[in-house]
Amino acid sequence: MKIFLLEDDFSLNRLICNALEQKGFFVTSVDDGYDAMTHILNNKYDLYILDINVPGFSGHEVLEEIRKINKSLPVIIVSAQLDMDNISKAYDLGCNDYLKKPFELEELLLHIKYHIKTLYKNDIDKDIIDLGYGFSFDLKDQTLYKHEHEIILTQKEKLLLTLFIHNLDKTVSSEMIHEYVWDNKEMEAVSMRSMIHKLQKKLKSGMIVNIRGVGYKLMKKEFT
Structure with a gap:
């Protein structure tokens, strides 16, 4: 299963990538919105994890582009932005989940596990x-x-x-x-x-x- 990660904090990016790869996932990670747009327009992924405040296009803009391409694949926002305007905008644009930083990696894995199940509705x-x-x-x-x-x-x-x-x-x-x-x-x-x-x-x-x-x-x- 292919997971796309947009996270500009280098240490957190590596931590998430390592945790997912140890679980057998194939992870493509970038640290700015420009690279994110290039990847999502040219490749297919099963699940997206997006930070909001990143260089270049914001996570909101990347999410909006993902939803133009696919309406149903899971998108998890991970952000330190806790105000209701940012949270509401993310859901309005079509995110499936909003995980507030800081979070435990196991918590993220549990969210991913849930959304993987939704990809297989019969199971x-x-x-x-x-x-x-x-x-x-x-x-x-x-x-x-x-x-x-x-x-x-x-x-x-x-x-x-x-x-x-x-x-x-x-x-x-x-x-x-x-x-x-x-x-x-x-x-x-x-x-x-x-x-x-x-x-x-x-x-x-x-x-x-x-x-x-x-x-x-x-x-x-x-x-x-």
Whole structure:
């Protein structure tokens, strides 16, 4: 799962990044609103964490741009601004949560965990997505299991599996994979095929199918 962080306090930025990466998330972090705008206009993320008072575009302006692109993905504001005008403006612009600084990292992780659940409405009371055939994926820890035994995934494999879970039984185009897993960075087609082949070998044969000329699909027809 991909999380975007806008925080201009270097120490706090690093603390949040390290805590999230230890949980298996892929984090893109910036410290000013200009870089934030560039990233959100050119890449896709699953959840956004924004400070308000940052150099360049403010967190409010970045939030407004995010909502032009996507109306539903979770946005958490983290700010020392405690006045009602700033809080009210953030909610009016479409934030899902407002976490007041200073906060404990565990508190932020709990908020993230809640919003991850909202992305999977059919599994809102579960941390574990059942993939069938004895496989399951822990949304909180970004971990794949087969009969409760962990299967080691690379960071890109975690991103790819998350993308497939977002689109169960739907075709995921090669362009979507390139954008989500590689952030639209230059890559060779063989790299994508190789990674998909490696993930296929870690799952049951036939779970990921090739839709010739279009992309790939994680099948759910026989899932439990």
